[in-house]
Amino acid sequence: MTPIKPGRFKFSSESIMEVRKQMGLTQNQMANQIGIEPNTLWRWENNKSVPDADALAKIHSLSVERGITPNFFKGKGLGRTRLIVMWDFQNMGVSATDVPAVDAWIKEELNSRFPSMPYRRYKAFAHPSQSSASDELMKLGWKVWEDEEDLDEDLIQQSLSDCGQSASETVYVIITKDGDYTDLLRELRERGVRNFLFAPQEANGNLVNEVGEKRWIPWKGTFNMWYSTFLRPLQ
Numbered sequence: 001m002t003p004i005k006p007g008r009f010k011f012s013s014e015s016i017m018e019v020r021k022q023m024g025l026t027q028n029q030m031a032n033q034i035g036i037e038p039n040t041l042w043r044w045e046n047n048k049s050v051p052d053a054d055a056l057a058k059i060h061s062l063s064v065e066r067g068i069t070p071n072f073f074k075g076k077g078l079g080r081t082r083l084i085v086m087w088d089f090q091n092m093g094v095s096a097t098d099v100p101a102v103d104a105w106i107k108e109e110l111n112s113r114f115p116s117m118p119y120r121r122y123k124a125f126a127h128p129s130q131s132s133a134s135d136e137l138m139k140l141g142w143k144v145w146e147d148e149e150d151l152d153e154d155l156i157q158q159s160l161s162d163c164g165q166s167a168s169e170t171v172y173v174i175i176t177k178d179g180d181y182t183d184l185l186r187e188l189r190e191r192g193v194r195n196f197l198f199a200p201q202e203a204n205g206n207l208v209n210e211v212g213e214k215r216w217i218p219w220k221g222t223f224n225m226w227y228s229t230f231l232r233p234l235q
Contacts, residue, residue, distance in 0.1 A: 011073055013047035014165055019063045019070045020045075034058040067143070071119035080194060081169050083110065083117045084162045086155055087124040087142070088176035089133070092200075092219075099136035102220075106175070106198065109217055113196075114171060121162060125151040156184050167192040177219075179204025186210055 020030045020041075027045075031038040034055065043049045051059070056072055063070045071081060085106075094102050110117075122142045126134045134144045145151060163170045172188055174181060175198040185195050185207070197203075197211045200219040208216045 011050050013045055015070055015072045017045040018165055019068055022068050023066050033062060080171050081118055082166055083114055083120045083171050085122045085173045086159055088178055089124040089126040090151055091178050092176055093130050093133055096132035096136050099133050103140045105220055125155045163188055163193045177203035179206045182206040182210050
């Protein structure tokens with residue numbers, strides 16, 4: 001009898017905890033919604049046992065209903081599996097009319113570099129005056145945060161949180177020209193995250209130096225950037 005070859009993917013216990021936290025649920029709440037004991041969920045999250053196909057299907061359905069695409073399996077030796085994209089839309093937004101074309105270009109660039117990345121998350125941080133563009137982004141699968149105040153700190157904290165659980169499996173992409181994010185990129189790199197940057201030619205030089213020119217994707221000149229007058233000047 002021919003022995004079965006080991007599969008190229010294995011179950012990731014971290015994925016269960018990750019989707020639960022994204023949904024904002026406690027272990028008791030999530031266990032109740034999928035009809036299991038809290039202790040069973042605890043065992044899954046701590047790699048003490050593995051959920052069956054029926055349980056994974058329930059978690060998948062629950063996640064998708066909330067706009068989350070879970071990735072329960074990771075490749076063995078297949079490289080990185082998670083793509084996190086953060087758009088500093090307050091400082092580098094585009095008009096609502098241009099959003100579909102820019103979104104298509106960004107995702108085309110990323111797909112050409114990461115064609116088999118199973119887990120992808122897109123977030124944008126905007127000003128209320130950009131609400132029409134924000135609506136277009138949400139139609140295209142972006143999660144959008146809006147505030148009249150500068151959202152730099154929100155972007156930084158969400159980047160650290162989203163990349164923190166599986167840093168060595170994560171590719172992080174930031175769309176900005178603001179040099180204040182240089183320290184963030186450095187910290188993520190030191191944690192094992194692989195960083196990429198979408199930025200125009202006039203972007204702060206420290207950003208490009210931190211990611212390296214090979215991981216800098218120059219902003220397409222045909223897209224006019226929206227500039228907010230309420231924000232502080234870029235450093």
